Amino acid sequence: MSLPLSTLVRQMPKAELHIHIEGSLEPELIFALAERNRIQLDYDSIEALQRAYAFTDLQSFLDIYYAGASVLLTEQDFFDMTWAYLLRAKQDQIRHAEIFFDPQTHTARGVPFVTAISGIDRALRQGKAELGISSALIMCFLRHLPEEEALATLEQALPYRDMIIGVGLDSSEQDHPPEKFARVFSRCRELGWRRVAHAGEEGPPAYIQTALDMLQVERIDHGVRCLEDPVLVKRIAAQQIPLTVCPLSNVKLRVFDTIADHTLLTLLDHGLLVTVNSDDPAYFGGYLNDNFVAVFDALPLHRKHAYQLARNSFEAAFLDADAKQRYLAEVDAFFALHPV
């Protein structure tokens, strides 16, 4: 008996490559941590906080997201947040997760870099030991801040460089082009770190191009606006630069009006190495499988696309060749077990 498509996408083994760990902070945990740390929130109930999750664009989301992260003070807080995500990831058959964190959101409030990274790293190690989920940590620079602050953050990260696989670029995209961070990304490349950047989410396709050319990134986060530039699409396809696409995020932040308007299938049809991800699942109405089910319900996607997306998630990951082959073999075995 063949599985219904929605069950197949839920049960298939997969990797998640675009998840901001601070964006996994559920309202219940925000309130629990606020109470534990005796922090007064601007909202007097979980429901009041959730009512504020009515975003009109990226900035309206970021304002709430940074406010939510303000409850994180201790190493245990960062552990609890990360562990909650990993438990949720396990339910979604995530075998490998590459996780963003925003150290500047915490150091700007006086929380030491070591506090944040230690709590996250401890949870990731426990996730490998107890849940069998492999993971990697990507440190993001906040692009609305000056490059000097990114360089200072890089200095703070150096003692923990073995806990980090690479760097990313996030926060407000408009008017903060990738080239603003050319020096810091060049230093990160010298350190042997992998590089990714958010580009072409709200910002123009030109930002995708400069992220590739001036930051030498290896993946583009979002990248959906590449379709406005056919020459760029050809280049991304030829070079097989992965795009970490986040469907529910794109609808919540009004990049697309509805899931039915999402261009995921068009991107796949252009031969791009597309992956599906959750971005900030606590804020956008769903974790990774919710994103998969939403696009498979709304778009004419079939079993072959599920197979492609499961494979792409591991192809695009910063895994060593052996681990990648093992995960890809698991995807193949899963699909062989569940023929049409």
Ligand code: ADE
């Ligand atoms: N930080 C957290 N989520 C983000 C997103 N979708 N775009 C840019 N910065 C972010």
Ligand code: ZN
């Ligand atoms: Zn993101």
